[in-house]
Amino acid sequence: MTVGDLGEFGVVNRITGRLPQGAAVILGPGDDAAVVAAPDRRVVVSTDLLLEGRHFRRDWSGGYDVGRKAAAQNLADVAAMGAVxxxxxxxxxxxxxxxxxxxxxLTDGFRDECAVVGASVAGGDVTRCDQVVIGVTALGDLEGRAPVLRSGARPGHVVAVTGRLGYAAAGWALLEKGPPAGSAALEEVVAAHRRPSPPYTMGPRAAELGAGAMLDVSDGLLQDLGHVAEASGVRIELDPQAFAVAEPVAVAAKEVGADPLEWVLTGGEDHALAAVFPAEVRLPESWQVVGRVVEGSGVVVYGREVGRRGWDHFE
Amino acid sequence: MTVGDLGEFGVVNRITGRLPQGAAVILGPGDDAAVVAAPDRRVVVSTDLLLEGRHFRRDWSGGYDVGRKAAAQNLADVAAMGAVxxxxxxxxxxxxxxxxxxxxxLTDGFRDECAVVGASVAGGDVTRCDQVVIGVTALGDLEGRAPVLRSGARPGHVVAVTGRLGYAAAGWALLEKGPPAGSAALEEVVAAHRRPSPPYTMGPRAAELGAGAMLDVSDGLLQDLGHVAEASGVRIELDPQAFAVAEPVAVAAKEVGADPLEWVLTGGEDHALAAVFPAEVRLPESWQVVGRVVEGSGVVVYGREVGRRGWDHFE
Structure with missing residues (x-):
């Protein structure tokens, strides 16, 4: 049975029937608009467009993973502001x-990724299109905190990351090469490409700890830290030795003959968080300190400055 | 010069450089997410996807009109809840x-339509696509009022409409037939197809006046009132004599040999507002009373019940 058999109203009813509403949703799907709680009189809002063929492939990812990924990348943006x-x-x-x-x-993927953070799907719009197009907008609550911007890095801060780095890039490389061999490590990075696991709760936690700047790593760490350096008017020096390359990423790199640290530094779509903190802050174990903020501009790794577009201009 | 010549960052900078930020925007474009004021601790949110070829044609509408239309249809949804x-x-x-x-x-169209209601473009996302795809999400403020739902119509209420009805359908019929002759009336309906003029301020005003139910007329009045009848568990009786067919719509109908009242009753995309009010409410002149709410179900016009899909099942 297809979407066309059901018609527009049938499709909308089918989707909304699968979506429980969370406590923050005052009015859910079914009217001209939804109404969502914004307890501290501000709302954090982020939007992204995901296109079949460009951001996902139906032959590489099932609907469930696409739904989780589409929700995750916007929820991660909200968390990267320090919001819930x-x-x-x-x-x-x-x-x-x-x-x-x-x-x-797809609907269940949206639902389940939202459930990870206690959120829900408050509303939407369905239209016909030749390919699958998904526009997700996420809302969040700062709980009285100031938003953590990209512009707050200062000389003396340490640079730290939390969450997976290099996994999605490794998974993509394996998928592009062909069906991966059945090792658990390879399965893990392929699964990570299909569905990120952003460290959501670390966003608000970093804000509480006094993070000076923070962002969601979506285009690759070097490129994304370049935005922090530029917005803050500082130089970021990374220590390549400080990165612990995760076992599954190392195994995948061996499999395809790639440099795992390149994936860690430039791979996008893992939705890790990168932040800077005053040096005296005691960070929870899940954060790795990987560099420091100094006077100047740009991002430096291996003693060389990274171009604005990341790895492209790096070698 | 094209989008490709400028690259992603150039495009984003070019767009944001044209967008002034309104008072409600606490943090505008440039970070992981925007932060918008939600003064009464709730936020109204509505989202729509507009696709080239399906919702607009670049040979029929310029970028400016597409931007205004895309913004308008979401801003109208927010207004239809009684929100600003x-x-x-x-x-x-x-x-x-x-x-x-x-x-x-396109950017200027978004900007100018937002400016009509004192709103602004707080953020976004740009990606490559073979065709133009626009996902707009609008936020709004209920100013302490209860949202006006579709489910609040009660027997005894009068049904009223405000804003243009039939204009966009007339314009579409003319465009489909070929370039319209140069009369002012024909130009007006073609312009209305390209760019709606929703009666935004009437939304919050209707809420203040005690509207029991309200919605944005986007799929055609009969079909949209069907949603009110269904959600409220009532019957809506319309009086076709009560509709004042606007002069430009009448002229266009003559031009193509159509029934203008059919456009008024079933044309979508004008984003008029339809609402029900207690009979004793004195409505401002801009509202036309066109029917009444009674016990029962469905929508009745010319003494016959309208099918759920509107005109399709009407004749």
């Missing part, structure tokens, strides 16, 4: 011949 | 060969 996500709304373009099972899985 | 729009965020998919002038016009 409350809800998402979703604009969905789908072909008439899309199997209903795929749509159900 | 504060901001929009935009996910944009654009081809590399898109002329920069078109992108600039």
């Amino acid at each position: 996500p409350t809800s998402i709304v979703v604009g969905l373009g789908i072909p008439a011949d899309l199997p209903l099972t795929w749509l159900d899985e | 729009p504060t901001s929009i965020v935009v996910g944009l998919g654009i081809p590399a060969d898109l002329p920069l002038t078109w992108l600039d016009e």
Whole structure:
């Protein structure tokens, strides 16, 4: 059975029927707009567009993983401000011949990724499209804290990261090469490409700890830290020795003959968090200190300055 | 010069450089997320996806009109809850060969439509796409009022509409037939197809006046009132004599040999507001009373019940 068999109203009812509403949703799907709680009189809002063929492939990822990934990348943006996500709304373009099972899985993916942070899908819009197009907007609550911007890095701060780095890039490299051999490590990075696991709770926690600047690592650490350096008017020096390359990433690199540290430094889509903290802050174990903030500009690793576009201009 | 010549960062800078920030925007574009004021601890949120070829055609509408229309349809949803729009965020998919002038016009369209209601573009996302894809999410402030839902219509209420009805459908019919003759009336409906003029301020005003239910007319009045009837568990009786067909719509109907009242009753995309009020409410002149709410179910016009899908099942 396909989306076309069900019609627009049927599709909307099918989607909303699978979506429980969280405590922050005052009015859920079914009216002209939703109403969501914004307890401290401010709302954090982030939006992203995901396109089939460009951001995901239906032959590489099932609907469930696509839904989780689409929700995750916006929820991670909210967490990177130091906020707790409350809800998402979703604009969905789908072909008439899309199997209903795929749509159900996509919906469940949105639902389950939201549930990780206690959020829910408050509303959306469905339209016909030749390919799957997903527009996700996430809302969040700062709980009275100031948002943690990209512009607050100061000389003397340490640079730290938390969450996975290099996993999604490793998984992509394996998928591009062909079906991976069945080792657990290889399966893990392929799964990470399909579905990131952002360290959501570390966002608000970093804000409480006094993070000076923070962002979600979505385009690759070097490139993303370049935004912090530029917005803050500082230089960021990274210590390549300080990065602990995770075992599954190392195994995958061996498999395809790649440099695992390149994936760690330049791979996007893991949605790790990178932040800077005053040197005296005692960071929880899940943060790795990987560099420091000094006077100047740009991002430096291996003693060389990284170009604005990251690895492209690096070698 | 095209989008491809400028690259992703250049495009983002070009867009944000054209966007002044309104008072409700605490943190605008440039970080992981925006921060928007939500004065009464709630935020109204509505999202829509607009696709080239399906919702607009670049040979029928310039970038400016597409931007205004995309913003308008979401701002109208917010107004239809009785809220004042504060901001929009935009996910944009654009081809590399898109002329920069078109992108600039689109951006200015978003900006100017937001300015009509005192809102602004607080953030967004840009990605490459073969066709133009626009995901708009609008936020709004209820100013302490209860949201006006679709489910609050009660027997005894009068049904009233405000804003244009039939204009966009007339304009579409003219465009489909070919370039319209140069009369002012025909120009007006074609312009209305390209760019709606929702009666934004009437949304919060209707809430203050005690509207029991309200919605944005986007799929056609009969179909949209069907949602009110269903959500409220009531019957809506419309009086076709009560509709004043606007002069430009009447002229366009003559031009193509159509029934203007059909456009008024079933045309979408004008983003008029339809609401029900207690009979004793004195409505401002801009509202036309066109029917009443009674016990029962469905929508009745010309003494016959309208099918759920509107005009399709009407004749």
